[in-house]
Amino acid sequence: MSSLLEGLAFQKRDSLLHKLDPRVKLFYALAVMVMAGVHNKMLPLLVMLLAQAPLAALGKIVRLWARTLKASLPLVLLIIGTNLFFTWLRGSLTDLYIVEDILALAVRFLVFVASFSIFTLTTSPDDLSLALEQMGVPYSFCFMFRAALRFTPVMVREARTTMDAQRARGLELDKGGPIARARRYIPILIPLIVNAITRAWSMAEAMESRAWGASRKRTSLYVLRLRGRDYLAFSAVLFSLIMAFYAKFYLKFPYIIPIIRSALGI
Amino acid sequence: MPIEVQYVWYTYPSGIEALKGISLTVEDRDFLVIMGPNGAGKTTLLKTLNGLIKPTKGRVLVDGVDTRHATVAELSRKVGLVFQNPDHQLFCSTVEEEIAFALRNFGFNEEEIKERVEWALETLGLEEYRDVSPLMLSGGEKKRVALASVLVWDPKYLVLDEPTLGQDYAQKEKLREIICGLLGQRAVIIVTHDIEFVVDFRPRPRVALMADGRIIAEGKAEEVLTDPELLSRASLVRPQVPEVLFNLREKGLPVRTDVLDLVEARDAIISLARGLA
Numbered sequence: 001m002s003s004l005l006e007g008l009a010f011q012k013r014d015s016l017l018h019k020l021d022p023r024v025k026l027f028y029a030l031a032v033m034v035m036a037g038v039h040n041k042m043l044p045l046l047v048m049l050l051a052q053a054p055l056a057a058l059g060k061i062v063r064l065w066a067r068t069l070k071a072s073l074p075l076v077l078l079i080i081g082t083n084l085f086f087t088w089l090r091g092s093l094t095d096l097y098i099v100e101d102i103l104a105l106a107v108r109f110l111v112f113v114a115s116f117s118i119f120t121l122t123t124s125p126d127d128l129s130l131a132l133e134q135m136g137v138p139y140s141f142c143f144m145f146r147a148a149l150r151f152t153p154v155m156v157r158e159a160r161t162t163m164d165a166q167r168a169r170g171l172e173l174d175k176g177g178p179i180a181r182a183r184r185y186i187p188i189l190i191p192l193i194v195n196a197i198t199r200a201w202s203m204a205e206a207m208e209s210r211a212w213g214a215s216r217k218r219t220s221l222y223v224l225r226l227r228g229r230d231y232l233a234f235s236a237v238l239f240s241l242i243m244a245f246y247a248k249f250y251l252k253f254p255y256i257i258p259i260i261r262s263a264l265g266i
Numbered sequence: 267m268p269i270e271v272q273y274v275w276y277t278y279p280s281g282i283e284a285l286k287g288i289s290l291t292v293e294d295r296d297f298l299v300i301m302g303p304n305g306a307g308k309t310t311l312l313k314t315l316n317g318l319i320k321p322t323k324g325r326v327l328v329d330g331v332d333t334r335h336a337t338v339a340e341l342s343r344k345v346g347l348v349f350q351n352p353d354h355q356l357f358c359s360t361v362e363e364e365i366a367f368a369l370r371n372f373g374f375n376e377e378e379i380k381e382r383v384e385w386a387l388e389t390l391g392l393e394e395y396r397d398v399s400p401l402m403l404s405g406g407e408k409k410r411v412a413l414a415s416v417l418v419w420d421p422k423y424l425v426l427d428e429p430t431l432g433q434d435y436a437q438k439e440k441l442r443e444i445i446c447g448l449l450g451q452r453a454v455i456i457v458t459h460d461i462e463f464v465v466d467f468r469p470r471p472r473v474a475l476m477a478d479g480r481i482i483a484e485g486k487a488e489e490v491l492t493d494p495e496l497l498s499r500a501s502l503v504r505p506q507v508p509e510v511l512f513n514l515r516e517k518g519l520p521v522r523t524d525v526l527d528l529v530e531a532r533d534a535i536i537s538l539a540r541g542l543a
Contacts, residue, residue: 162355172338
């Protein structure tokens, strides 16, 4: 789970993808979600998944991107497992084509993960919040979002220190059954929550001392402006989106099982 | 039997080398102060003593037991580590419960728990707060509760990380009194930046200076803490009392300079005045 979260954290790199306007990248992530949502056959979904690999390369994040996909495998297996089980329970698990459809669902999930991971790996939380702000989302919401992301590593570090401090007082975290173990996390959770609340209060006071909310119309140090490459990327995503809808309504996709069979000669 | 830190190296998973070949021995009933700048590796070193951190290279022996072959709970029974920030550990609804927490973890029986909690409350002057929530206390009181919650199982080695941080003068003096009362029956190891806090201790501690993951000096407080070259490498400045005497000597007065506290300074100045008269 931790490496899945890690794969969603921003990575500072010097790449074309990093320089793109965050709004365009957000549009890309949402567009891919819609595209994957409307399709349910293996072939188009597989194309969507593979088509993102060059983008990850363009953003110089291939390794982390691949790690995110790998980290999502347990969830993928869960999707496949539950679907297979309930299809079998209904008695409709009759042939391999149904299995292919079930696998397609898992690939659809991977497409979601893949596009969002490309988005989050190449877009800093500050950029994202700026994008939301300039799209008209109220500033306090953007700030909340940004602060939540920024304090996550602080909380992680604090959780580690607290664990160490309690272990130094003889707490053994991985002893006993699941319920006993869960109970042992109380001495860690309470200081963590209390500190988070205390910090939120003092941060709120510090921000009010610095005139938070004094003016209704906030100006921004950085103003997002779309450049040529942004328009180009936007058009490409829009084109893919239209093509995806066109393909959904006017094309009929073959199953890939017969293709694999004939290729292997069985 | 002592704690033996033998040529210990430690690299954090992030790649930061925090300890670079540390060797150190803490005898029974020893009194040791470790000083040095932020990021010198002091806290990391403390965490190797009770096995929270296992050395990447080298080894730590606690009474002959290699920390790699014992659990943190087993080692903590001997090495009681009090963390810097009490807010990271206080969680019970009363001070009494907070102090009893470790005893329950170590499996003491109820009768003994009662006895020991009473002793710890008394030793640290916390009796009036026994039913108060530790979260409601002031910074200095919280520090004392954290100390009590470790002292209560009477570890053979008591390790304090920055005990004076954020404390006012009166609280520091109270803390010094408490620590002095504990000396002689167990080893006490203190990590601190607070040089004035260290120099007023009687008996004087042994001092180890750390910088950049290494121990750059170890010896008697009056030798280590008056050496300006060593001190500047550890981002410390000479305490005020010896600073005055060194200034006098620079002015050409034949005064002793191996002096740390006011009483010694007074004697040095008296004998200087007598010599001049």
